[in-house]
Amino acid sequence: MRFKLRQMEVFRAVMISGSVSGAARLLYVSQPAVSKLLAHTETNLGLKLFNRSSGRLTPTKIALSLYEEVSHVYDAAARVDAFVENALRGPSGSVNVICSPSLGLSVVPRLIAEFLQAHPQVTIRFHTTLIQDMQTELLSGKADLAICVLPIEAQHLKSEKLMQGQMVCAIPDGHQLCEHDVISLSQLEHEKLVLYSRSIPFGNMQVAAFERYGCNVLRTVEVPRAELACSLVRQGVGIAIIDQFSVEGNPWHGVTIRPLKEEIPISVSLVRSVFTKPDAAADQFVELVQRRLSEQYYIKL
Structure with missing residues (x-):
């Protein structure tokens, strides 16, 4: 691996802080250590990442593009860290919920509130999205389930009309x-x-x-x-x-x-990917959604 994780960390810190001294403070290391590793990174990659003038670092065009890619890596690492944290907390875990904007104003927040009262150790990640984007989020694993105001007919998705x-x-x-x-x-x-x-x-x-x-x-x-x-x-x-x-x-x-x-x-539907692996927290939330939307709200289908 030419670009090692520690090098990415130092490069990212320099980009965020704008200086070697700032990166050193972020990483709790000495300035010489940052300078040495940054120079080694440029040599190892064969790329000039910064222009140096009067003690200042100015990122090159390739550095700006590289920073975007490194940010993706750190986002993925943050998700892994969150997964480990949830695993340590036990089977409660987390549930990634998406819904249509109109359901996100009252219906779904009420369901989330009820669920968290019974399962306070669960982390809910919740946002609204348009129906045309739900398929991608579900099949990519970014969302465990979707609650939408119109049915989604797509391969590899299972949809259940609730109300x-x-x-x-x-x-x-x-x-x-x-x-x-x-x-x-x-x-x-x-x-x-x-x-x-x-x-x-x-x-x-x-x-x-x-x-x-x-x-x-x-x-x-x-x-x-x-x-x-x-x-x-x-x-x-x-x-x-x-x-x-x-x-x-x-x-x-x-x-x-x-x-x-x-x-x-x-019609309001609950949609999940057929590739979604069994998960205790997500399954319990699904059960609540099915029960409440079928029994209490509006016109039962």
């Missing part, structure tokens, strides 16, 4: 439609609407619903996410049609939520 919700209407407080308990699409034909972008699945579902029910609507603003739509509704820009999961409990002051008369159904 079904609907799209709903978000109306500015004080608007005349707030007086109605249920809103029909026909009532929205002359209103300014904030809708999902037609480039995403939710947007396509809305377009199909308008065509199916013969509605001509005024599309004022297109957005990729429900929280953006609600922000616009609160400012009086228009009325939004969004998924109900994004506004569970209606956390938006100044926005009234009403169900739609016409159904625009949304």
Whole structure:
């Protein structure tokens, strides 16, 4: 191995700190030791990594590119270190959870909170992502499971539908439609609407619903996410049609939520890779997701 781990460590420290003295402080070694190993690294690799002038080090173009690669190595090493740490903590381990943005505002955080109350030694790594990126994260092992608002049909993924919700209407407080308990699409034909972008699945579902029910609507603003739509509704820009999961409990002051008369159904699925190895913590979280989403929320499939 031409570029050894210790050399990577010293090189990275110099790049981060910008100097030999700074690298020495980061690594708790002497400056001469850093200078010697850095010079040996350049000789060994046959590459000039730094320009030296008046005691200053300026990274070369190749050094900047090399630093990106070394950063990837350190990220991987950090994951290995986290794995070892979790292994030492026992079978509790960690669970990498991803979900659709609309589920990340209330539904999934509630599940995580309940799970951690019962399993405080488990580490949850959680973020939202778009449905088109979930397949890559699951198959690469970056995520143990995905909870998504639309089914994912892909090779090597297993998907289980757990519940079904609907799209709903978000109306500015004080608007005349707030007086109605249920809103029909026909009532929205002359209103300014904030809708999902037609480039995403939710947007396509809305377009199909308008065509199916013969509605001509005024599309004022297109957005990729429900929280953006609600922000616009609160400012009086228009009325939004969004998924109900994004506004569970209606956390938006100044926005009234009403169900739609016409159904625009949304199914929630649990997705895992067929290559995922059995893991006690992940399996326990999956069991909680299956139980809660099937029993308590919305319309059971």
